[in-house]
Amino acid sequence: MTKPQLPSSLSAFRALVAEMPRRDEAAAQAARAREAVLTKPAGALGRLEPIAEWAAAWQGRHPPAIERIRVVVFAANHGVAAQGVSAYPAAVTAQMVANFEAGGAAINALSGAVGAALKVVPLHLEAPTGDITVEPAMSEAACVAALGEGMAAVDAETDLLCLGEMGIGNTTAAAALCAALFGGDGTHWAGPGTGVDVAGLARKRAAIDSALAVHADAGGGPMEALRRLGGRELAAIAGAVAAARYARIPVLLDGFVCAAGAAALHALDDGALDHCLAAHRSAEPGHGHLLQRLGMTPLLELGMRLGEASGAALAAGIVRAALRTHGAMATFAEAGVSERDD
Amino acid sequence: MTKPQLPSSLSAFRALVAEMPRRDEAAAQAARAREAVLTKPAGALGRLEPIAEWAAAWQGRHPPAIERIRVVVFAANHGVAAQGVSAYPAAVTAQMVANFEAGGAAINALSGAVGAALKVVPLHLEAPTGDITVEPAMSEAACVAALGEGMAAVDAETDLLCLGEMGIGNTTAAAALCAALFGGDGTHWAGPGTGVDVAGLARKRAAIDSALAVHADAGGGPMEALRRLGGRELAAIAGAVAAARYARIPVLLDGFVCAAGAAALHALDDGALDHCLAAHRSAEPGHGHLLQRLGMTPLLELGMRLGEASGAALAAGIVRAALRTHGAMATFAEAGVSERDD
Numbered sequence: 001m002t003k004p005q006l007p008s009s010l011s012a013f014r015a016l017v018a019e020m021p022r023r024d025e026a027a028a029q030a031a032r033a034r035e036a037v038l039t040k041p042a043g044a045l046g047r048l049e050p051i052a053e054w055a056a057a058w059q060g061r062h063p064p065a066i067e068r069i070r071v072v073v074f075a076a077n078h079g080v081a082a083q084g085v086s087a088y089p090a091a092v093t094a095q096m097v098a099n100f101e102a103g104g105a106a107i108n109a110l111s112g113a114v115g116a117a118l119k120v121v122p123l124h125l126e127a128p129t130g131d132i133t134v135e136p137a138m139s140e141a142a143c144v145a146a147l148g149e150g151m152a153a154v155d156a157e158t159d160l161l162c163l164g165e166m167g168i169g170n171t172t173a174a175a176a177l178c179a180a181l182f183g184g185d186g187t188h189w190a191g192p193g194t195g196v197d198v199a200g201l202a203r204k205r206a207a208i209d210s211a212l213a214v215h216a217d218a219g220g221g222p223m224e225a226l227r228r229l230g231g232r233e234l235a236a237i238a239g240a241v242a243a244a245r246y247a248r249i250p251v252l253l254d255g256f257v258c259a260a261g262a263a264a265l266h267a268l269d270d271g272a273l274d275h276c277l278a279a280h281r282s283a284e285p286g287h288g289h290l291l292q293r294l295g296m297t298p299l300l301e302l303g304m305r306l307g308e309a310s311g312a313a314l315a316a317g318i319v320r321a322a323l324r325t326h327g328a329m330a331t332f333a334e335a336g337v338s339e340r341d342d
Numbered sequence: 343m344t345k346p347q348l349p350s351s352l353s354a355f356r357a358l359v360a361e362m363p364r365r366d367e368a369a370a371q372a373a374r375a376r377e378a379v380l381t382k383p384a385g386a387l388g389r390l391e392p393i394a395e396w397a398a399a400w401q402g403r404h405p406p407a408i409e410r411i412r413v414v415v416f417a418a419n420h421g422v423a424a425q426g427v428s429a430y431p432a433a434v435t436a437q438m439v440a441n442f443e444a445g446g447a448a449i450n451a452l453s454g455a456v457g458a459a460l461k462v463v464p465l466h467l468e469a470p471t472g473d474i475t476v477e478p479a480m481s482e483a484a485c486v487a488a489l490g491e492g493m494a495a496v497d498a499e500t501d502l503l504c505l506g507e508m509g510i511g512n513t514t515a516a517a518a519l520c521a522a523l524f525g526g527d528g529t530h531w532a533g534p535g536t537g538v539d540v541a542g543l544a545r546k547r548a549a550i551d552s553a554l555a556v557h558a559d560a561g562g563g564p565m566e567a568l569r570r571l572g573g574r575e576l577a578a579i580a581g582a583v584a585a586a587r588y589a590r591i592p593v594l595l596d597g598f599v600c601a602a603g604a605a606a607l608h609a610l611d612d613g614a615l616d617h618c619l620a621a622h623r624s625a626e627p628g629h630g631h632l633l634q635r636l637g638m639t640p641l642l643e644l645g646m647r648l649g650e651a652s653g654a655a656l657a658a659g660i661v662r663a664a665l666r667t668h669g670a671m672a673t674f675a676e677a678g679v680s681e682r683d684d
Contacts, residue, residue, distance in 0.1 A: 039441055040448055041429065041536040045652065046625060046645030087383065087682045095679040099381055104672025106382055112670070113663040194383040195682070283388060301643070302660070303388030310387065317659035318644070321455040328454070330446025337437040340429045340537070 003156070004246050006148040010140055010223040013147050013242075017268050020245045023057040030062035031055075031326065038329040039337050047299065051277075051319055052326035058250045058275040059159070066323040069116035069316050071162040071309045072153050072240060073100060073107060076123040076146075076232035079131035080211070081169035085204040087196045090128065090168045096308075097122045097166065106306055107164065110313035114320065116162065121153050123232035132176055132211040136228040143227040143235050150239025156247045162279070162316050163240055164254040164309020165233040165261070168194075172204050173231045174260035175286050176211045180225040181267045182293050185209055191256075191284040193305075222267035230261065237261030241276060251276040252312040252319065255305065256287035259294065266294055279315035280304055345498070346588050348490040352482055352565040355489050355584075359610050362587045365399040372404035373397075373668065380671040381679050389641065393619075393661055394668035400592045400617040401501070408665040411458035411658050413504040413651045414495050414582060415442060415449060418465040418488075418574035421473035422553070423511035427546040429538045432470065432510045438650075439464045439508065448648055449506065452655035456662065458504065463495050465574035474518055474553040478570040485569040485577050492581025498589045504621070504658050505582055506596040506651020507575040507603070510536075514546050515573045516602035517628050518553045522567040523609045524635050527551055533598075533626040535647075564609035572603065579603030583618060593618040594654040594661065597647065598629035601636065608636055621657035622646055 007013035031053040036042065043049065055064035075097050081090040099105045100120040111118040123146060129137035138146065154161065167173075175189035186208030192201060215228045226235055238261045244251045253259050253276050265272040278291055280300035291298060299315045332339050349355035373395040378384065385391065397406035417439050423432040441447045442462040453460040465488055471479035480488065496503065509515075517531035528550030534543060557570045568577055580603045586593045595601050595618050607614035620633055622642035633640060641657045674681050 038448075039438070039446060040648050044536065044646065044648035045448060046647065048644060048646065048656075089680050092680050095677065096381070099672060099677040099679055102672070102677065103670075104381060104677045106380075106387060106667050106671055109667040109670040110663050113659070113666045194386065299644070300660075302390060302641070304386065304390065305388065306382055306386035314390075314660065314663055317455070317663065318642075318656065321452050321656050321659065324455045325448050325451040328446075328451040329448055330441060330444070335437065335441040335444065335446045337441055338431050338434050 006151060007144055009144060010227065014223055014268060017242055017265055017272055020242060020272065024060035027060055027062045028053050028057035035326060037331040039332055039335050045325060048322035048325060051322035055250050055323055058248060060248045063327045064323055065159045066320045068157055068159045069114060069162065070155060070158045071107065071111045071116045071118045071313050072121060073164045073166060073309050074121045074123060074150065074233035074236040075125065075166040077125050077128035078167055078169035078173055078231050079128045080133060080172050080207055082131055083133060083203055083207040084200060085172040085207050086168045087194050087200060088168050093166060093168050094125045105308060106310050107308040107313060110310050114313055114316045116313060116316060119153060121149065121236065123149060123236060129231050132173065132229050133207050134214060137173065137231055138227050140227060146232040146235035147239035150236030151243035154240050154243040154247055158249045160252065160316055160319055161244050161249045162252045162309045162312035163237050163258050164312055165237060165257050165307055167231060167233050170231055170233060170257045171284060172207055173229060173234060174257040176208045176229040177225055177234065177260050178263065178286060178290055179208060179212055180229050181222055181263055188289065189286045191286050193284065222264045226264040234261035238264050241265055245275050252279040252315050254279055254309045254312040255282035255307055256284040256290065257307060259287060259290050263290060263294060280311035348493060349486055351486060352569065356565055356610060359584055359607055359614055362584060362614065366402035369402055369404040370395050370399035377668060379673040381674055381677050387667060390664035390667060393664035397592050397665055400590060402590045405669045406665055407501045408662045410499060410501045411456060411504065412497060412500045413449065413453045413458045413460045413655050414463060415506045415508060415651050416463045416465060416492065416575035416578040417467065417508040419467050419470035420509055420511035420515055420573050421470045422475060422514050422549055424473055425475060425545055425549040426542060427514040427549050428510045429536050429542060430510050435508060435510050436467045447650060448652050449650040449655060452652050456655055456658045458655060458658060461495060463491065463578065465491060465578060471573050474515065474571050475549050476556060479515065479573055480569050482569060488574040488577035489581035492578030493585035496582050496585040496589055500591045502594065502658055502661055503586050503591045504594045504651045504654035505579050505600050506654055507579060507599050507649055509573060509575050512573055512575060512599045513626060514549055515571060515576060516599040518550045518571040519567055519576065519602050520605065520628060520632055521550060521554055522571050523564060523605055531628045531631065533628050535626065564606045568606040576603035580606050583607055587617050594621040594657050596621055596651045596654040597624035597649055598626040598632065599649060601629060601632050605632060605636060622653035
């Protein structure tokens with residue numbers, strides 16, 4: 001599959017999504033056949049078992065590889081932060097990027113724990129997106145650039161890609177985007193995010209409802225919703241998800257904001273995220289609603305709500321373990337183990 | 343804390359359990375204090391956060407260490423297998439032990455994925471325990487020996503111990519033991535195990551109810567229930583859990599059978615498992631009932647039902663990641679990251 005060109009417009013990106021490669025059914029079949037003869041009762045490894053088939057189908061090879069795990073964290077700033085929707089000041093986005101680069105954040109430790117390479121991609125932190133309660137978050141050019149930055153961040157030499165984000169105010173953008181894509185209002189989609197108080201949550205809900213009203217008649221479909229209500233890191237995640245599909249890289253999506261960026265692709269094509277697994281269910285209530293809409297059952301449910309790809313990096317250990325069992329276990333015949341009595 | 347002597351009787355083991363060391367509150371306090379100043383919103387790592395305090399409290403040091411993860415799998419045979427309670431012949435226990443030793447089983451791959459050392463402890467496979475539907479599983483001498491073999495299997499040079507088991511017929515023994523400890527009958531506690539069919543499940547329930555009737559009037563408390571209804575690997579797990587407590591090693595319990603062995607200690611002293619976490623919730627329905635009785639919320643829920651410490655080894659990656667974040671993350675002050683606005 002040839003590497004797609006970076007898109008020159010939202011419509012070019014839509015065309016690129018429409019042409020994404022499909023599952024490799026031969027690799028999937030080879031994975032199913034091997035899984036069935038490994039020395040364990042059928043199904044006894046539960047959700048670990050279909051992971052081998054999923055990875056084989058999307059890597060397009062059997063056995064699937066799992067040596068090169070990469071984590072990419074996109075960071076951006078949001079004009080809507082001025083509405084008092086976060087417990088932290090907007091300056092924290094750049095401070096946390098510096099913390100990622102210095103190795104001091106949770107994602108550094110979690111990437112290290114699973115042996116993953118971490119890439120941090122700050123997206124014009126000096127230029128927050130427009131305040132969605134009064135204007136679009138991005139011009140078409142800015143949105144297309146962010147999609148392209150997401151695509152460009154995907155290294156083809158990757159067996160599993162963990163995607164995440166950082167951006168003060170971005171659960172507000174994610175909630176507004178989800179409401180535009182799937183219906184519902186600020187009360188349905190907003191949650192405490194980094195831990196906003198009751199008054200802050202009320203401001204957040206109001207900001208989302210204002211944004212929905214301002215952009216209600218815009219039309220233009222999911223990409224236009226992403227441009228108007230999302231943010232650079234949400235667009236970059238959408239771009240990275242698409243580029244990973246072309247590069248035959250399975251993806252772990254982190255929490256609410258990451259899934260919201262990816263959801264724009266799902267709204268274009270309901271098979272667009274078939275090469276992605278939900279790493280975990282965040283404590284942010286909107287994430288649960290969104291996973292249900294996306295038809296995804298997360299691997300982990302540990303009450304995390306940090307972002308930074310933290311849940312994805314943690315779940316990468318589960319995927320690696322699943323693929324190690326698939327690759328390394330003996331078959332009943334090899335091990336001389338008796339099969340079932342019945 | 344001095345290493346306890348191997349017990350010479352069930353009553354000596356009970357005394358040993360009664361004297362187990364308690365939490366190190368100073369280490370726990372140090373962990374809480376550090377966790378509160380790491381560069382993340384308080385609580386944003388969800389269930390990862392209290393793991394640092396738990397490990398510090400039970401290792402008795404801060405920061406807690408997580409370099410040396412060990413997996414111990416106890417294997418034994420069960421006279422009750424003759425009642426047709428498993429989908430596999432009893433010979434599979436020894437065949438799987440050979441598979442563990444040759445490196446071909448799921449637990450080999452899962453231990454390898456998390457960098458853990460694996461020890462397999464076959465417990466007199468040539469001598470199945472008594473058929474619990476007609477006689478006690480073990481003499482007192484045999485039960486005491488198994489407790490001691492479990493204790494002896496714990497290496498003091500361990501930061502985290504993952505316990506598991508293998509034994510054809512042992513979900514029947516575990517279910518009978520749970521019923522004796524907590525009430526309920528074969529229908530409540532029995533499940534498909536390795537994947538028994540409808541007729542097999544009926545035989546399993548009947549075997550459990552027969553065993554409960556045969557041993558109903560025996561008395562003697564949890565250790566006597568373990569001797570009469572359990573099995574060597576269940577007793578060894580109880581012994582290993584107690585020895586780990588003395589050696590200041592936190593423990594991950596695997597699935598239903600492992601938790602049932604540990605539950606005998608809980609029935610003696612409801613704080614006896616405070617140094618243990620439930621690694622996962624097995625697909626075996628009795629495990630969910632048992633975790634509820636033990637007041638444990640598992641880390642993972644992936645529909646696994648293999649045993650072999652497979653869920654514990656998988657969850658060891660979660661514990662390691664939690665302790666890496668605790669140890670390696672920068673504080674707000676170190677990183678120059680702003681704290682909350684409010």
